[in-house]
Amino acid sequence: MSTTTRVQAALLNVQALRVEVPQAGAAPRCLFSGLSMQVLPGQFWCLLGPNGAGKTQLLHTLAGARAPQAGEVHLGGRPLNAWPLSERACWRGLVPQQVQDAFSAPVLDVVLQGRHPHLSRWHWEGDADLALAQQALARVGLAEMAQRDVTTLSGGERQRVALATLLTQDPPLALLDEPLAHLDLAQQLRVLALLQDEVLQRGRAVVMSVHDLSLAQRVATHAVLLTGNGAALAGPVGEVMTEAHLSAAFGHPLRAVEAQGQRWWLPA
């Protein structure tokens, strides 16, 4: 495939992106600049970097929730801002790091809200939408909790409900902000397997920020490494997740260890 067709087929095409955050009483701090990447269907991107490096800001920028200071983001071949909000929601979905609920609601109703961009103003959710929501709940292991009040869930359960909402929304591009953060070990693997299924079986694309390098190594086809000092590295996982790059970015020597057919990252 030539470069041009690759770029055209890209779900997400990022060129020379620069993101800054305002600082009280000082010039804006540049989180990173010059980030270019193309996300294609069937790719699993892991977003790595130390705390405060700008992983969340990058995901929000890719989702269109904040404007970059420089550079361009194309979604499905069109500039991000050229899409009306409702159509943008059919292309990409975002699971934020945390969700706060002000009102109680049954879990199923919250998951069903993922269908919103696919329904016209005059339609109520139908049987097909309900089936999708129930399927999604079963896939995150919460089928039994469909009628539970969402405000009574634990942090990890709430995060899986948010993931189920994304599955119900079913966008080609899924952006996830530390979806594994509040999960126990078994659930982390379950969610990873689920996301990998979406990527491999259904040709979806995933961009996910994650702190556990070994877990990232299991599933990632590509990676973005934000170093925290303004640089950003993006590319196939083998080029980005190297001992030299990771050690420099996290400011601590890291070693890759091969065991049980997997590559594990350990602090030296």
Add this chain to the structure above:
Amino acid sequence: MTVSQRWGARPWTVLALLAVLLAAVLLWALASGSSNLPLNQLPGWLFQPDDSAEADIVHRLRLPRALAAMTTGALLALAGALMQVLLRNPLADPYVLGLSGGAALGALSALALGCGVWLVHLGAFGGALAVVLVVFVLAHHDMGRIDAVSSQDGSPRLLLTGVMVSSISMAGVSLLLTLAPGERLRGMLFWMLGDLSGADMPWPVLLAPPLLCLLLWPLGRELNLLLRGPGPAQMLGVPVARVRGVIYVAASMAAALAVATAGTVGFVGLVVPHALRLLIGNDQRLLLPASALAGGAFLLAADTVARTIASPLQLPVGVITALVGAPTFILLLRRGARR
């Protein structure tokens, strides 16, 4: 499970039951008063008025007041439900953004100057609109703010702006109460408690609650999404700033019309949507029309009690709504805490 199994005929059943309740309360309100009219002859006097004194009482005295109470209650409950969505706070009420202060300032100025009934209504409406405008100008930026995709929102600032504007107008109200001539104080006090005895509502206001429900009906799913937070709502395709603007204007107009009709009647806008939410869930497509029906029935019942319980003395309806509403609310809160 299919959708029809999940919902059943429930939404329509709930709305039909509430409509029946409203009709029953209306009949009771028309029948009770200084002269109790027999229920079985009421429809006759109502639909085929003759020259009898009873038909006159129904048409000239009780019907206008009952319609005003119904409409005011419906508008207040709608405004309350909308404010709760706008501020993402189940404890918000129609006056939380300072509208009551502005209305009181306008109405009491008219009362203190000895103006007629119409100018008092107009003063209340004008005062309410002025505050709505001021709060909007000061805080419209926060209304559209979504703080990226977090579920936090700018509403604390919107809320605080409203509270401060309210404080300023209440300072004006206190000043008016101090300076006003003694013989007018009673009327001013009644107005502030909420009173329907002087209610003289132009008939088009009667159409406001159903029109408002129809206008907001297509936005139902977007309102539901806003409850999850402005960030997640925007990510699912809701134009947050625009929808919140519509909610703000709709809630403010409803509350301003209600206040202009009956003064600042408390608790209807807080208790009715809150109680309904516990009973029928939080889908705005059902909750908004249900709030309108239940709010109308509640205020009509309260007003009927207010004018009959200590007859011939007429109590301000706000006293009854507070006496019924506050304990109910405490009960609901305690029930909610136990769950």
